[in-house]
Amino acid sequence: xxxxxxxxxxxxxxxxxxxxxxxxxxxxxxxxxxxxxxxxxxxxxxxxxxxxxxxxxxxxxxxxxxxxxxxxxxxxxxxxxxxxxxxxxxxxxxxxxxxxxxxxxxxxxxxxxxxxxxxxxxxxxxxxxxxxxxxxxxxxxxxxxxxxxxxxxxxxxxxxxxxxxxxxxxxxxxxxxxxxxxxxxxxxxxxxxxxxxxxxxxxxxxxxxxxxxxxxxxxxxxxxxxxxxxxxxxxxxxxxxxxxxxxxxxxxxxxxxxxxxxxxxxxxx
Amino acid sequence: xxxxxxxxxxxxxxxxxxxxxxxxxxxxxxxxxxxxxxxxxxxxxxxxxxxxxxxxxxxxxxxxxxxxxxxxxxxxxxxxxxxxxxxxxxxxxxxxxxxxxxxxxxxxxxxxxxxxxxxxxxxxxxxxxxxxxxxxxxxxxxxxxxxxxxxxxxxxxxxxxxxxxxxxxxxxxxxxxxxxxxxxxxxxxxxxxxxxxxxxxxxxxxxxxxxxxxxxxxxxxxxxxxxxxxxx
Numbered sequence: 348x349x350x351x352x353x354x355x356x357x358x359x360x361x362x363x364x365x366x367x368x369x370x371x372x373x374x375x376x377x378x379x380x381x382x383x384x385x386x387x388x389x390x391x392x393x394x395x396x397x398x399x400x401x402x403x404x405x406x407x408x409x410x411x412x413x414x415x416x417x418x419x420x421x422x423x424x425x426x427x428x429x430x431x432x433x434x435x436x437x438x439x440x441x442x443x444x445x446x447x448x449x450x451x452x453x454x455x456x457x458x459x460x461x462x463x464x465x466x467x468x469x470x471x472x473x474x475x476x477x478x479x480x481x482x483x484x485x486x487x488x489x490x491x492x493x494x495x496x497x498x499x500x501x502x503x504x505x506x507x508x509x510x511x512x513x514x515x516x517x518x519x520x521x522x523x524x525x526x527x528x529x530x531x532x533x534x535x536x537x538x539x540x541x542x543x544x545x546x547x548x549x550x551x552x553x554x555x556x557x558x559x560x561x562x563x564x565x566x567x568x569x570x571x572x573x574x575x576x577x578x579x580x581x582x583x584x585x586x587x588x589x590x591x592x593x594x595x596x597x598x599x600x601x602x603x604x605x606x607x608x609x610x611x612x613x614x615x616x
Numbered sequence: 617x618x619x620x621x622x623x624x625x626x627x628x629x630x631x632x633x634x635x636x637x638x639x640x641x642x643x644x645x646x647x648x649x650x651x652x653x654x655x656x657x658x659x660x661x662x663x664x665x666x667x668x669x670x671x672x673x674x675x676x677x678x679x680x681x682x683x684x685x686x687x688x689x690x691x692x693x694x695x696x697x698x699x700x701x702x703x704x705x706x707x708x709x710x711x712x713x714x715x716x717x718x719x720x721x722x723x724x725x726x727x728x729x730x731x732x733x734x735x736x737x738x739x740x741x742x743x744x745x746x747x748x749x750x751x752x753x754x755x756x757x758x759x760x761x762x763x764x765x766x767x768x769x770x771x772x773x774x775x776x777x778x779x780x781x782x783x784x785x786x787x788x789x790x791x792x793x794x795x796x797x798x799x800x801x802x803x804x805x806x807x808x809x810x811x812x813x814x815x816x817x818x819x820x821x822x823x824x825x826x827x828x829x830x831x832x833x834x835x836x837x838x839x840x841x842x843x844x845x846x847x848x
Contacts, residue, residue, distance in 0.1 A: 348717075354716075355716075359702070362704065439696075439699065439700045440700060440701075440702060441669070441700075442669065442694070442696040442698070442700035443700050443701060443702075445667075445668065446667050446668065446669065446692070446694050447689065447717055448686050448687070448690040450685075450686055
């Protein structure tokens with residue numbers, strides 16, 4: 348049944364994600380053309396010309412806006428599978444999904460698996476989009492495809508990463524954390540709907556994330572106190588490790604609680 | 617005949633409001649049962665508890681001897697009181713989806729029923745009229761060879777001709793070892809097909825008798841008795 352649910356969810360997610368990827372492809376082409384045309388404006392206009400000023404402004408704005416949109420696309424791909432979980436389990440579609448003879452863990456695993464596949468797809472798309480955009484960056488001129496790929500990967504993974512593998516592990520945990528965070532939020536807001544309150548999944552996710560962040564800060568402070576370190580030094584050195592393990596623990600906790608909530612027939616609106 | 621649904625002291629509360637109170641019911645196989653009562657009497661809550669969409673506040677409910685869970689859900693074919701299928705899907709896709717999800721789904725029977733209703737298999741669910749959507753949902757549910765059919769308001773939104781078709785579909789398609797529970801306000805329409813009646817009022821059991829017993833005891837039809845019992 349896991350495979351069947353995976354197939355069903357994958358198709359449902361495709362309906363959400365494909366328009367985003369298609370739109371972004373169009374945006375990428377436009378951004379590329381705009382940059383390519385306007386970055387060479389100095390060839391056609393004098394330095395004091397109004398057109399030259401406008402061209403410079405366009406070039407200055409296009410790359411940040413494009414980068415923000417790219418980040419939004421990757422975040423959307425992370426969040427959308429959680430939103431999909433919410434609609435599948437707690438809207439009218441829940442009458443179909445929740446009456447299927449499957450356990451809560453199968454429901455959650457199928458959605459995590461689909462979310463992971465779409466996250467990988469969006470990651471690959473982001474790399475491709477960056478490779479398309481990179482040739483217009485001045486420092487890049489003269490470099491080959493391999494350099495463009497490593498540049499794009501470095502952009503997404505973060506240049507300060509110790510190793511690509513550790514960075515990837517952190518990303519996987521972050522991905523699972525976000526997914527389970529939204530699933531937990533959807534479960535809580537689903538319960539709230541039953542009690543005639545309106546609970547937004549995203550608002551709930553932000554609240555739970557804040558709670559986890561407070562927990563991380565509290566743990567960091569506690570460990571700093573126990574180890575006798577200066578809090579600030581400890582925060583700088585160890586906070587990422589504490590964050591990593593707290594998020595990992597929160598993910599496991601959300602998963603176990605999510606399965607239990609579905610198995611004990613969490614009320615539907 | 618075997619007991620398919622059994623509940624003892626079943627209670628469901630929404631905060632302070634008790635939708636069902638201390639309900640004791642046994643439902644046997646081979647019966648078509650009318651689940652009747654005015655709005656807010658607890659009909660839909662009872663059905664949702666049996667399907668596993670709600671959890672009881674107290675008391676127990678077993679389906680075919682199983683507590684509500686994966687095993688009990690295999691035995692139940694449920695038709696909710698609303699459109700619940702993905703509306704972008706075509707009728708053909710819905711058939712494929714049911715075939716994939718339910719081992720007891722009879723694909724050829726479903727195709728036959730939908731074709732006889734003159735519904736285009738390539739039509740999307742959202743393009744269908746309300747009545748057509750209800751017919752498609754009913755055809756899908758009744759094409760399962762389940763042991764319990766839980767039909768929540770199956771004839772509420774359709775015209776009288778379609779009601780006749782739906783009732784005919786229910787009678788001619790259910791497995792004789794199964795139980796069919798129909799929740800409705802349209803008692804006059806469904807009375808001819810009923811074997812038993814369960815009447816709920818304010819979340820409690822008001823009456824559970826066969827249609828024959830009701831006629832023998834009161835001399836009234838189920839519809840007349842309903843109007844008498846729930847007179848405002």
